[in-house]
Amino acid sequence: MSEAKRVVIVGVGLIGGSVGLALKQQGWEVVGVDVDAERLKRALELNAIDSVATIDQAGPCQLAVVATPVDHVVGTVERLLAAGAEVVTDVGSVKGPVASAIDDHRFVAGHPMAGSEQDGIDGATPLLFSGATWVLCPTAKTDDDAFVTVRDVVVGFGANPIAMEPDRHDQLVAVVSHVPHLTAATLMGLADGRAVEHRALLRLAAGGFRDMTRIAAGHPAIWPDICVQNADAIVDVLDQLIAELSDVRTVVAGRDRQGLLQRLETARSARRNLPTTAPSTDAMSEMRVPIQDRRGELATLVALAAELDVNIYDLEIAHSTEGPRGVAVLIIETAVADRLLTGLIDRGYRPSLRAIDS
Amino acid sequence: MSEAKRVVIVGVGLIGGSVGLALKQQGWEVVGVDVDAERLKRALELNAIDSVATIDQAGPCQLAVVATPVDHVVGTVERLLAAGAEVVTDVGSVKGPVASAIDDHRFVAGHPMAGSEQDGIDGATPLLFSGATWVLCPTAKTDDDAFVTVRDVVVGFGANPIAMEPDRHDQLVAVVSHVPHLTAATLMGLADGRAVEHRALLRLAAGGFRDMTRIAAGHPAIWPDICVQNADAIVDVLDQLIAELSDVRTVVAGRDRQGLLQRLETARSARRNLPTTAPSTDAMSEMRVPIQDRRGELATLVALAAELDVNIYDLEIAHSTEGPRGVAVLIIETAVADRLLTGLIDRGYRPSLRAIDS
Numbered sequence: 104m105s106e107a108k109r110v111v112i113v114g115v116g117l118i119g120g121s122v123g124l125a126l127k128q129q130g131w132e133v134v135g136v137d138v139d140a141e142r143l144k145r146a147l148e149l150n151a152i153d154s155v156a157t158i159d160q161a162g163p164c165q166l167a168v169v170a171t172p173v174d175h176v177v178g179t180v181e182r183l184l185a186a187g188a189e190v191v192t193d194v195g196s197v198k199g200p201v202a203s204a205i206d207d208h209r210f211v212a213g214h215p216m217a218g219s220e221q222d223g224i225d226g227a228t229p230l231l232f233s234g235a236t237w238v239l240c241p242t243a244k245t246d247d248d249a250f251v252t253v254r255d256v257v258v259g260f261g262a263n264p265i266a267m268e269p270d271r272h273d274q275l276v277a278v279v280s281h282v283p284h285l286t287a288a289t290l291m292g293l294a295d296g297r298a299v300e301h302r303a304l305l306r307l308a309a310g311g312f313r314d315m316t317r318i319a320a321g322h323p324a325i326w327p328d329i330c331v332q333n334a335d336a337i338v339d340v341l342d343q344l345i346a347e348l349s350d351v352r353t354v355v356a357g358r359d360r361q362g363l364l365q366r367l368e369t370a371r372s373a374r375r376n377l378p379t380t381a382p383s384t385d386a387m388s389e390m391r392v393p394i395q396d397r398r399g400e401l402a403t404l405v406a407l408a409a410e411l412d413v414n415i416y417d418l419e420i421a422h423s424t425e426g427p428r429g430v431a432v433l434i435i436e437t438a439v440a441d442r443l444l445t446g447l448i449d450r451g452y453r454p455s456l457r458a459i460d461s
Numbered sequence: 462m463s464e465a466k467r468v469v470i471v472g473v474g475l476i477g478g479s480v481g482l483a484l485k486q487q488g489w490e491v492v493g494v495d496v497d498a499e500r501l502k503r504a505l506e507l508n509a510i511d512s513v514a515t516i517d518q519a520g521p522c523q524l525a526v527v528a529t530p531v532d533h534v535v536g537t538v539e540r541l542l543a544a545g546a547e548v549v550t551d552v553g554s555v556k557g558p559v560a561s562a563i564d565d566h567r568f569v570a571g572h573p574m575a576g577s578e579q580d581g582i583d584g585a586t587p588l589l590f591s592g593a594t595w596v597l598c599p600t601a602k603t604d605d606d607a608f609v610t611v612r613d614v615v616v617g618f619g620a621n622p623i624a625m626e627p628d629r630h631d632q633l634v635a636v637v638s639h640v641p642h643l644t645a646a647t648l649m650g651l652a653d654g655r656a657v658e659h660r661a662l663l664r665l666a667a668g669g670f671r672d673m674t675r676i677a678a679g680h681p682a683i684w685p686d687i688c689v690q691n692a693d694a695i696v697d698v699l700d701q702l703i704a705e706l707s708d709v710r711t712v713v714a715g716r717d718r719q720g721l722l723q724r725l726e727t728a729r730s731a732r733r734n735l736p737t738t739a740p741s742t743d744a745m746s747e748m749r750v751p752i753q754d755r756r757g758e759l760a761t762l763v764a765l766a767a768e769l770d771v772n773i774y775d776l777e778i779a780h781s782t783e784g785p786r787g788v789a790v791l792i793i794e795t796a797v798a799d800r801l802l803t804g805l806i807d808r809g810y811r812p813s814l815r816a817i818d819s
Binding site: 218289291321349367373 | 574575576593594596621623625629630633634636637638640641642643644645646647648649650651652653655656661662663664665666667668669670671672673674675676677678679680681682684685686688689692695696698699700701702703705706707709710713714716718719721722724725726727728729731732733734735772
């Protein structure tokens, strides 16, 4: 039997602890690192980690996962790389600053779109990522092998990897996560302010309000760092939201039933079309792209797909047994496959395409 | 055996159908009225109603419940009163315009704070109101007996009645229902607009975004009327929300971690303190107020409690066997009971107070 692979997880909260539990199910030996001794003790009790160490004492590892607050990610990744980790990934909510700060072929920036109402290690579960989207952001430096290692782990968790440029990720999470969180907190604060005046108010709050403000119940400590790191994108989306709400105000003040109905119809239709976390039911195709087996090839493919607005739902690398060549295998929606095919051919690639039976 | 009491329900959608199912469990004979023959047929199939009629043909009834869209409530209530209904209530989301338009002692305005993701009669269930808050708005004209009839029905549904002035209700639901709904639709619209540009966006939408925008999936047809009827209160709250979001923008743009943390801490604390729909765990007291058994006495009590910011969690009337006197029995929080006691004594009432063992 081969020896178990070792992973070092830095930060054993909800995400780090869940990664530990899920990796142990895959047979990894899990070393936990944390600034909080109590949290490490609890992680040991919950079997989320096998042992405790510091980064410098952790020894050789095939993988290191950084699950610290976002402000500590860059420094922690650098220390792990200096300590000799073979592959390093992180799970932070903002990707641009990290991806541009780390200049190492062993690093793959990542972000699982998963969370839980239960904060901290006690909410950890190996099922946290099942069906969740997991963003991976290979950079121009990222090594194919490092990408494949992280991608395989993520797929093993039952997550759906999606490859994306870091800045694009940050713009999108501002829309679907950061600004909604700030808005939920603002609505809750507004209701609370009024409640001082009207004690009855919060008793009138039915399911819709509870749903809308649920995320405001989460632990706020992680948010200031996230908001500061992604401030530009968040401010941009807040400006749009404020402008849209001002339009809504005009429509309501003008008793414009038709304008209201139109806005609500559009929103309803969009909400009903919100993809579930289950894999897409759209027809999918597999595109095979022969590539030079060198750093940066993956990032080039991801950037081109982004430019052409084609999502990469999965990305594998098949290495050639002879010489420095390989094949990147991309899973994309059939509807947009031709666009990527043409784009790749224009840039000198020789891709092939086939539909996947669902 | 006494003959079954008859209720006429106008509008047999989600709420009207659920009222029908719940009243049938209480032994009422339920007559359904609706402009949509298909909906009536479905209500019959689901046993939400016993028979179908028009308002004019419905015959005598002890109770009529108006569950039409809000723009039709006033006209429908007037027709039911003209047809001889003994007591009429409605379930509309805006109460001020209805309460001021109907000048009849048999009318009690009401609003159950309950809904379902499933629109229409097919979502109807007798359990819809279990544990829900049900606002009742007696006016200066409302007869005690009419109030008691509606209150008893509501309590029989497992709902928690709360008596409140109509305009106050409208201000509060603007905060906890109408503006949150418009905000959810706006966030969804914003994400959808960006999704045209970034196809990946909606796949990044995790649980928090789904929770926040869920209410935007509801049928929009009822909302234009609600927004128009409650436009002033909604515009007022939208102005506050826009101002607060502008402050948040300033805090984010200024990278003000402390300011962000403070806002999020406040919201978290408020969200965690959001009362559940279960009855309050606060210490409660029962206040007995001898009243003249005449119209308007209830409304006077409700108005005084509102002025003193005391919630009335339940309100019963015990009639005297001799003469036109009675006793109003109010359930209120012990913490604020003295305030109401003093206020009532100042106005010439002779209330008594006792704590309730929980």
